[in-house]
Amino acid sequence: MMGGLGSNGSYAPMMMTAGRKMGGGGYDVPEGVDIRGRYSEEFAKILTKDALQFVADLQREFRSRIKYALECRREAQRRYNAGGLPGFDPATRYVRDGEWVCASVPPAVADRKVEITGPVERKMIINALNSGAKVFMADFEDALSPTWENLMKGQVNLKDAVEGTISFHDQARNRVYRLNERTAKLFVRPRGWHLPEAHIFIDGEPATGCLVDFGLYFYHNYRAFRQNHGAGFGPFFYLPKMEHSREAKIWNCVFEKAEKMAGIERGSIRATVLIETLPAVFQMDEILYELRDHSVGLNCGRWDYIFSYVKTFQGHPDRLLPDRVQVGMAQHFMRSYSDLLIRTCHRRGVHAMGGMAAQIPIRDDPVANEAALELVRKDKLREVRAGHDGTWAAHPGLIPAIMEVFANNMGNTPNQIQTIKREDAVNITEEDLIQKPRGVRTMDGLRLNTRVGIQYLAAWLTGTGSVPLYNLMEDAATAEISRVQNWQWLKYGVVLNGDGLGVKVSLELFGRVVEEEMARIEREVGAERFKRGMYKEACKIFTRQCTAPTLDDFLTLDAYNNIVLHHPKGTSKL
Ligand SMILES: CC(=O)SCCNC(=O)CCNC(=O)[C@H](O)C(C)(C)COP(=O)(O)OP(=O)(O)OC[C@H]1O[C@@H](n2cnc3c(N)ncnc32)[C@H](O)[C@@H]1OP(=O)(O)O
Numbered sequence: 001m002m003g004g005l006g007s008n009g010s011y012a013p014m015m016m017t018a019g020r021k022m023g024g025g026g027y028d029v030p031e032g033v034d035i036r037g038r039y040s041e042e043f044a045k046i047l048t049k050d051a052l053q054f055v056a057d058l059q060r061e062f063r064s065r066i067k068y069a070l071e072c073r074r075e076a077q078r079r080y081n082a083g084g085l086p087g088f089d090p091a092t093r094y095v096r097d098g099e100w101v102c103a104s105v106p107p108a109v110a111d112r113k114v115e116i117t118g119p120v121e122r123k124m125i126i127n128a129l130n131s132g133a134k135v136f137m138a139d140f141e142d143a144l145s146p147t148w149e150n151l152m153k154g155q156v157n158l159k160d161a162v163e164g165t166i167s168f169h170d171q172a173r174n175r176v177y178r179l180n181e182r183t184a185k186l187f188v189r190p191r192g193w194h195l196p197e198a199h200i201f202i203d204g205e206p207a208t209g210c211l212v213d214f215g216l217y218f219y220h221n222y223r224a225f226r227q228n229h230g231a232g233f234g235p236f237f238y239l240p241k242m243e244h245s246r247e248a249k250i251w252n253c254v255f256e257k258a259e260k261m262a263g264i265e266r267g268s269i270r271a272t273v274l275i276e277t278l279p280a281v282f283q284m285d286e287i288l289y290e291l292r293d294h295s296v297g298l299n300c301g302r303w304d305y306i307f308s309y310v311k312t313f314q315g316h317p318d319r320l321l322p323d324r325v326q327v328g329m330a331q332h333f334m335r336s337y338s339d340l341l342i343r344t345c346h347r348r349g350v351h352a353m354g355g356m357a358a359q360i361p362i363r364d365d366p367v368a369n370e371a372a373l374e375l376v377r378k379d380k381l382r383e384v385r386a387g388h389d390g391t392w393a394a395h396p397g398l399i400p401a402i403m404e405v406f407a408n409n410m411g412n413t414p415n416q417i418q419t420i421k422r423e424d425a426v427n428i429t430e431e432d433l434i435q436k437p438r439g440v441r442t443m444d445g446l447r448l449n450t451r452v453g454i455q456y457l458a459a460w461l462t463g464t465g466s467v468p469l470y471n472l473m474e475d476a477a478t479a480e481i482s483r484v485q486n487w488q489w490l491k492y493g494v495v496l497n498g499d500g501l502g503v504k505v506s507l508e509l510f511g512r513v514v515e516e517e518m519a520r521i522e523r524e525v526g527a528e529r530f531k532r533g534m535y536k537e538a539c540k541i542f543t544r545q546c547t548a549p550t551l552d553d554f555l556t557l558d559a560y561n562n563i564v565l566h567h568p569k570g571t572s573k574l
Pocket residue numbers: 116117118119123124125127128139142143303304356360361393394395396466467468472473474475477478
């Protein structure tokens with residue numbers, strides 16, 4: 001027997017075994033903590049009593065502030081739904097106008113020309129650290145399906161990576177993977193504030209996912225990281241999906257508490273915040289200000305940013321998106337966001353990181369591969385010329401080309417913080433940042449959204465959070481665009497104005513498209529894989545979300561219940 005939610009939803013107490021509290025099949029847990037995920041000896045080395053105590057301390061100290069911050073998000077969304085627009089906050093003008101800078105950049109990460117990203121999967125971690133990129137962002141977020149196995153193995157893998165002992169034996173190829181002498185610097189991206197961790201209960205409630213990711217990683221790695229990788233600084237983090245500086249302030253307090261617990265200097269931990277929600281673009285100074293002792297820049301999380309544009313304007317039929325493929329960095333609102341981010345970061349003395357081009361190598365078609373590479377080069381050239389200090393790559397095969405673009409255009413300097421100030425961007429207005437994207441909507445766009453959204457979700461439900469689809473990298477952020485765009489077009493019954501057909505998007509049309517695209521997916525992946533996969537379940541979830549009367553906040557929040565596996569075996573709803 002274990003502690004857990006009973007059939008009536010009440011919390012059952014944990015069993016005492018030989019004087020120790022055993023919460024969930026064998027873990028030795030502190031008071032009030034219950035582990036409901038599978039037990040493994042390997043995981044028990046991560047889920048130690050002390051590490052769990054640290055996570056529980058974080059949860060207890062910050063849970064009400066997190067709940068409040070999430071309620072503020074809902075309140076802001078209600079204002080946008082009633083016709084309001086996001087904008088700069090007059091109350092924090094003094095922060096934007098003030099002359100202040102963030103703490104100086106740690107020498108270990110002064111040069112971040114190319115950063116590779118990927119899920120916390122063992123082989124990927126080794127490949128990414130060996131890839132020649134300056135930084136590897138190990139992802140618990142957009143690129144990871146947060147199953148218990150993925151999360152806990154991810155923690156094991158990161159610990160081995162930080163200690164330098166990580167290896168992987170690919171049995172099929174009889175190939176052993178180990179770390180090179182020189183490796184990329186490791187950043188870790190925990191989940192966003194909104195995602196719970198349903199396999200760890202604290203005081204009868206699921207823990208906050210990002211506090212679990214951060215807490216366990218920090219607890220086990222701060223010492224080795226600072227010694228072996230950060231030259232006295234670190235660990236380093238990426239922080240996703242924030243909407244307001246009050247959320248950055250919570251992270252700042254989490255960092256201070258962690259530093260105090262570890263007995264390390266304030267300002268040791270450093271983080272780059274992704275500006276990947278529309279409301280956050282109006283809070284960039286404020287976010288940096290809250291994190292000024294712990295900041296190492298901002299990043300243009302362009303894919304979630306596009307998703308957030310649709311979400312923020314879900315009640316504004318005058319701001320509908322064209323086909324997803326047409327919403328690139330050349331759109332006025334996207335260019336304005338990147339330019340203002342560069343100006344803000346450089347004014348405050350930190351890195352302005354570029355975003356992810358979704359292209360990946362196309363192995364079986366050299367011509368298409370060269371065309372994809374050329375798109376990546378063009379995108380990166382725009383970024384480096386605009387003043388970005390580095391950028392993201394989704395695949396090791398892209399690193400040489402991207403590195404060349406950045407190195408050729410930055411000379412020998414590690415970054416452009418002091419050399420490109422972008423004072424011209426001071427003139428960017430609220431209207432520039434929300435300007436309606438230009439382009440057309442097509443039946444192909446609707447079909448592609450549907451096909452990609454379902455296939456991505458099917459992969460996610462089976463534990464894979466980033467996949468190659470039609471020669472592009474797809475992850476939670478890109479799939480979100482497909483979902484909310486379909487929702488928006490259905491909600492407002494838009495006319496597909498780009499293919500001369502003049503068809504109106506309706507429930508009936510969408511139903512037909514789903515049926516036909518499911519048939520196409522089956523043809524493409526083969527009947528056997530289709531049957532074994534989670535395509536039907538994915539289709540159900542995706543279709544429900546696209547047709548829901550009110551927009552779901554996150555695709556993965558609803559889908560999460562399908563990957564929660566409580567021990568002993570059996571799925572459980574939150
Ligand atoms: C919107 C955002 O948030 S972007 C950030 C989050 N998204 C991501 O991080 C996506 C990262 N990229 C990926 O996950 C992968 O590149 C995918 C899923 C798109 C494609 O992966 P694969 O299908 O494995 O590609 P492919 O077969 O070409 O891989 C070739 C090799 O490169 C490795 N590789 C591919 N991508 C990566 C990566 N990002 N990091 C490390 N290694 C990688 C593979 O492991 C494989 O290694 P091997 O030859 O030793 O077996």
